[in-house]
Amino acid sequence: MKSELTYYKNLDGVRAIAALMVMVFHFFQHYDHDTKLLKILAKLAMFGQTGVSLFFVLSGFLITRILIHSRLSPNYFKNFYIRRTLRIFPLYYLFLLIFYFVVPLALGKEIVPFGQQIYYYTYLQNFAITFDWTAKGPLHYWSLAVEEHFYLFWPLVVYYLPNKKLWGVIIGIVVIAAVLRYYLFSKGMEVFYFTFTRFDALAIGAILALLELKDNFYSYKNRNYFLLGSILVFMPTIALWVLMSGSGNDIIQVSKFILLAFTYFCLIGYVLCLSREHLINRFLTTKFLNYTGKISYGLYVFHPLVYALCGIYLSTNYFVVNLFICVGISYLVAGLSFEFFESRFLKLKSKFQSVSTKQVV
16 A cells, blocks of 8 residues: 655755755866956855755655655565665666776776776775775765665664654764764774765754654744754854865864754755745746756766866866856756666656655645
């Protein structure tokens, strides 16, 4: 028996914004910005890398609410894991094939040794980065590993624990992540990419799924609480990330990820509580953001390679022209990928559906 779950069209817009944030950040990394204005914009663009945190919080919310609503459905585990596999694996491995074989052969470059590829095939690339193992592959894939690790264990937690006990698990994840960040950073190790130092954002997103179960979740009072919370948390977050370019001492390294996660937690909660007619929701449901959200996975996967190839073959002396070329081709490639490749697998997801959806916003 299928339960019914509200589908929030406006969250496609939030997903689109997260993708665009990351794309802008990576563009400023790829291209020179030698004027005063571009240097200022580059500083602001640093905040774009936090789009990954927005992805994490959003994913934590969406996945947890699906799991909660399908908990009593037949084939709970089978349906969830097959649907996730159909969404993630095909494009994930197609791009690895392109990255490791098609591009090197086309450009006359050496193929990366299999021993350095294996971490990416097994979703251990972020472990390799953190512990300095010999691995080479698409760096931005680290976040896909974090999400995949979350998908592996979180369905078990939700299935076997009642909602009240999920709160304790979430608090535990947040505390463990903070302690690990402090410890690893104090040892001179990388904390940005590691699964267990980034899990807290997904767990914080899960809080929204638990709060949504309450009858008064969409109240005007809660909307104001989320708005106030986002403002209060956003201010120190901006100060830590933009002014310090994401660097700093141990305390900053421990706190910035929590601040980011709670900032996006509050912003998503605020959006959920808005009426359909609200200006923000009307913006988030525009055709452009809706389409961007639909192809956001492809945009995230392909854009670094597109940027790199454009930098070699299509670069001009004009920053804005380069931006339009890179982003435009990224949209083209992601759109084609969705239409002719990803959609073939997405259609199969309906065969493994535990929750039906109704569109509200």
